[in-house]
Amino acid sequence: MAQQFSRRHFLQAAGATLATLGWSQVDVLRRGDRYGRVLAQSTPRKLALLVGINDYPQDGLFPPLNGCVNDVELQYHLLVHRFGFKPSDIVKLTDQQATRAGILTAFEEHLIKQAQPGDVAVFHFSGHGSRVLDPDQDFPDGLNSTLVPVDSLLPAGFPQNGGSVQDITGHTLFLLGSALPTENFTMVLDSCHSGGAKRGNLVIRRRSGGSSLTMDEAELAYQEYWLSQLGLSAEDFIQRRREGIAKGVAIASAKRDQYAADAPFEDFYAGAFSYVLTQYLWQQTGSPSFDSTLGNVARTTTQLSFSNQEPQFETQPGSSYDSLPIYFTQKTTPPAEAVITHIQGGEAEIWLGGIDPRNLAAFEQDAVLAAVDAGGQEQGLIQMTQRQGLIGRGRLLQASLPSGALLQEQVRGVPTNVTLRIGLDESLGRDQASARAALAAIPRIEPMTLGQGEVHYILGRMTSDYRQDLAGQPDIPAENSLGLFSQGLDLVPGSYGNAGESIAAAVERLQPKLRSLLAARIVKLTLNPGSSRLNLSVTMAPEGGGQLVASAFTVRGSSTPPPRPGIEQIPIDTAIQFQIQNQEPRDLYLSVLVIDATGEMAVIFPNQWTASTEATLLPAGQTLLLPNPNQDSFRLVTQAPQGTTEVLIVASSNPLDTALRALQGMATRSGVATGPVGIDDPTQIADNLIQDVSRQSQESNETLPVQPVSVTQLAALSITFDVI
Structure with missing residues (x-):
């Protein structure tokens, strides 16, 4: 209301002057209204609610996460600096803020009540997903997928005992989407609903669930409230949600029966999907569609996590939203690797969200970035001095530069002594110490304990459980053989020896392969399809x-x-x-x-x-x-x-x-x-x-x-x- 009053107040004050030009005050108001409608269509307000939860209760029933708060920052900087969202139009809820009540209230107050027809709305959730009993049986398994707020605890005695949980169900998300006044709605969910707590060196964003868990009374009452507000009968509600999503586009980091990885990258954690998605969008020269974006990021997500993580998206039934620009927003800025977030004296703080995850090691010491204007013209240079996570620091080499300036790569600094990090799987048992010593004796091979940061491959023993997981794949190695896995426990073909092979013999046999894998890592540090100026x-x-x-x-x-x-x-x-x-x-x-x-x-x-x-x-x-x-x-x-x-x-x-x-x-x-x-x-x-x-x-x-x-x-x- 304040914005509308302000505009009309200005027009009324100008009426007397404009009347001398032959325009009546009514004409001015009509023209102003037409201009206002056009302005609203061409420059819609862009609202976002970003939720990330690492700090789940450490009660042993499901693990805390590491990368969800970083996902919020990944989306925040992308939306502000590449898609033109105003910081004041983005609400971030992290850790203890992201209670069930906090998430639902923020969705109502920030998105439903503030959005107008034609506006853009984004909801991003990074955290655990789960499943509870669905009384309507929308899926053959009879379960309803959920988001797990920070205060949704499992019942005492679970899994032997069941009970209700304070999850936010897919049914509730459908109703919230239906209540939005705009069709331009994007929901991004970086969580999953199947799998165990960990797989290899990756944590799975899933809390245990199943038919023994039910929606609590507050969830059911909340759904009844929105059914009343929307004028939907229970039958219509069931029919509509079975036809598809309520509004816009919904993006999921994995299929319903797959895993979503909370993954380490060099010295920080993030959702494998959230990082790949946002990094890809920093690099694009145009305004890619939902369809092309998800197709292009799916493969890299799988490579950085598991073969069993394939991002998916769904559009509102009857729409052609898959061909529209992602987030329903045309980008107006040039592609970039980074953005200046703060300037003090001759030093700059930099957000490096556009750097390929495989290239991070080349953006620490002596990398050079060029600040560019909206037309892509160079405005000045920054030489990096250090990096921690995705926050870099550097010194200005020339000119003064503003905070918010986009940065494009000019020079990367490939480390001279790149190493290959090999994680030691728990299947090695008492042989972990000898495996560590044997690997450490190989130049530029760095053995690591799993869960202590990013590893490039894992040395492990083929157990009966692993063989069962691999059932149906060709050439499954013999039980008790030694070889290499990916970070997410996918097999490295051709790396397994005979059953009963000693650690020393296995490491000796694997040395040529380890050298090849190290060489591949070195060369891939140079990959620059998004930043090279050569044609x-x-x-x-x-x-x-x-x-x-x-x-x-x-x-x-x-x-x-x-x-x-x-x-x-x-x-x-x-x-x-x-x-x-x-x-x-x-x-x-x-x-x-x-x-x-x-x-x-x-x-x-x-x-x-x-x-x-x-x-x-x-x-x-x-x-x-x-x-x-x-x-x-x-x-x-x-x-x-x-x-x-x-x-x-x-x-x-x-x-x-x-x-x-x-x-x-x-x-x-x-x-x-x-x-x-x-x-x-x-x-x-x-x-x-x-x-x-x-x-x-x-x-x-x-x-x-x-x-x-x-x-x-x-x-x-x-x-x-x-x-x-």
């Missing part, structure tokens, strides 16, 4: 042409629209071919690496091992066909094992001399003159590649703590597909 594109198709299978390109170096989402499945024995285009006005130097499902690495370009350093050259404006049937004597054919294969394409404006010489030495020792070659020391090759592309290592012989890599000198892309 490079890659496509993959069946040999001899045909339908495009996959593509990758540098987003800021190209005007090409984003690739379609998803990941392709390619049968074994399929011949494939790559087309790599250098669309720069200068020559680039190229290396193409393939990492199969077992972690083994091979080089498919360069592949002329007796040639000079020009063997890696891709001239300006030229296209490389790989393999080229007119000159290459080999084919690229998918082979076992089944699983994910990743192709890494590294293009540099600097010659790749050091890496090429090392590869030529390996090819000579293998007796290979042309064609792809396996790498017997992949860590050395990865280090050589980083040294070659680093602009500073070309000028100094001393060992530097980090290798600076500029976005104007490097494009590192990835194409991933499943071999089936």
